[in-house]
């Protein structure tokens with residue numbers, strides 16, 4: 001199938017590369033010429049495991065990038081909209097979605113063939129039917145359901161695992177205004193025959209996406225609140241508590257073989273220094289604002305956000321149990337990205353922690369396997385020293401703060417054993433074995 005994808009960020013590029021790998025003819029469209037040029041040269045503008053390989057394999061055969069939206073829409077049967085949908089402080093900002101809807105509509109005015117416009121960005125319920133559809137109708141002078149269809153297909157990929165997630169999705173949700181639209185979307189996704197598909201209307205598809213993210217964010221804040229209480233008792237470890245909770249068969253089902261499906265921390269019930277990234281914070285805020293606008297307040301989601309906003313500062317409280325005055329004290333920050341496997345620092349809990357350390361006069365030495373170049377855009381030059389290895393980062397540090405669950409940090413106990421006067425490790429992700437370190441503390445301990 002010939003597909004155009006408008007917006008070539010995490011979602012647009014990963015979708016483009018994967019749909020091309022599955023055999024579709026994909027044109028990725030972006031307004032950012034530099035990004036388009038990089039993609040056409042086989043260089044991914046973002047870091048994602050496996051992306052470069054698939055991009056290099058498909059570019060110039062099944063995949064191309066362009067700034068020419070008109071040509072891309074003219075030449076394709078279906079357009080996926082994958083531009084950003086930020087939170088503007090009050091509500092979801094649909095500016096980019098509206099611009100692209102108008103641009104596509106203007107092309108459809110001159111196109112004779114039936115075309116399907118699919119919103120893949122995360123948008124509040126009603127956006128596809130009540131915002132995108134009328135804009136495309138107005139710009140094209142044509143009727144939805146006749147000349148074109150409108151669909152909604154939320155994306156569930158996780159950064160850092162984006163290619164694997166897209167290629168092996170848990171489910172595919174297809175919303176559409178009518179059967180003709182859905183038939184085109186089903187043809188697009190027929191390349192994933194094994195995957196559960198849910199076909200519905202656009203509003204429900206939009207709501208599924210927000211509900212999924214809000215549930216996961218709620219689980220994290222719930223675990224963090226329990227972790228904070230465990231820590232306040234002084235003698236309960238949240239990791240042991242969660243192990244006990246997980247032995248409930250409803251959470252960890254027992255297979256017929258007798259084997260239990262043991263969840264890892266990625267089940268979102270692991271306490272830590274808070275959730276970040278480009279999705280959970282903004283999506284929970286957008287759904288809460290949407291509820292309030294519809295006179296259906298969402299106090300639970302308000303609490304989820306409040307717990308999360310406070311959580312990074314728990315790292316400082318823990319640190320100050322060991323070093324009360326942080327002035328001129330050398331602190332190693334391990335991990336800058338909001339999660340492992342990515343260089344994305346959007347809403348990373350490391351940001352408020354580093355800012356607070358700097359405000360208290362600490363000397364910050366940070367290390368992240370790949371996100372340093374992003375951190376350099378956030379912190380003023382010279383304020384944060386960047387180490388080029390884990391070993392260098394912890395050298396002469398008086399305390400170590402683990403902010404991101406990079407597997408490389410599992411080497412820490414061995415590295416510290418070699419030191420005479422090892423510093424305390426404050427584990428913001430509870431990834432290390434507390435028995436292995438003489439001086440160890442962490443969230444929920």
Ligand SMILES: NC(=O)c1ccc[n+]([C@@H]2O[C@H](COP(=O)([O-])OP(=O)(O)OC[C@H]3O[C@@H](n4cnc5c(N)ncnc54)[C@H](O)[C@@H]3O)[C@@H](O)[C@H]2O)c1
Nearest residue numbers: 007008009010011030031032082083084085121122155159
């Ligand atoms: N990042 C994720 O992991 C993820 C996962 C699932 C869903 N989502 C949702 O998908 C959407 C996109 O997120 P993202 O992280 O890929 O965003 P992003 O910011 O990485 O990428 C958006 C891209 O759109 C381009 N763009 C903006 N206006 C344009 C226009 N008029 N024409 C063409 N291109 C234009 C930008 O230049 C940018 O490259 C959001 O709604 C987000 O909530 C993101």
Ligand SMILES: O=c1ccn([C@@H]2O[C@H](COP(=O)(O)OP(=O)(O)O[C@H]3O[C@H](CO)[C@@H](O)[C@H](O)[C@H]3O)[C@@H](O)[C@H]2O)c(=O)[nH]1
Nearest residue numbers: 155156157158159265268269270274275276277279338339
């Ligand atoms: O037990 C946990 C699990 C995660 N996190 C944090 O939660 C954030 C988000 O992690 P993750 O969900 O792995 O990454 P995202 O790439 O933000 O993916 C989420 O947001 C995407 C964008 O909407 C969705 O598509 C995905 O399904 C959804 O998991 C990160 O800061 C993690 O450190 C925790 O604090 N505790």
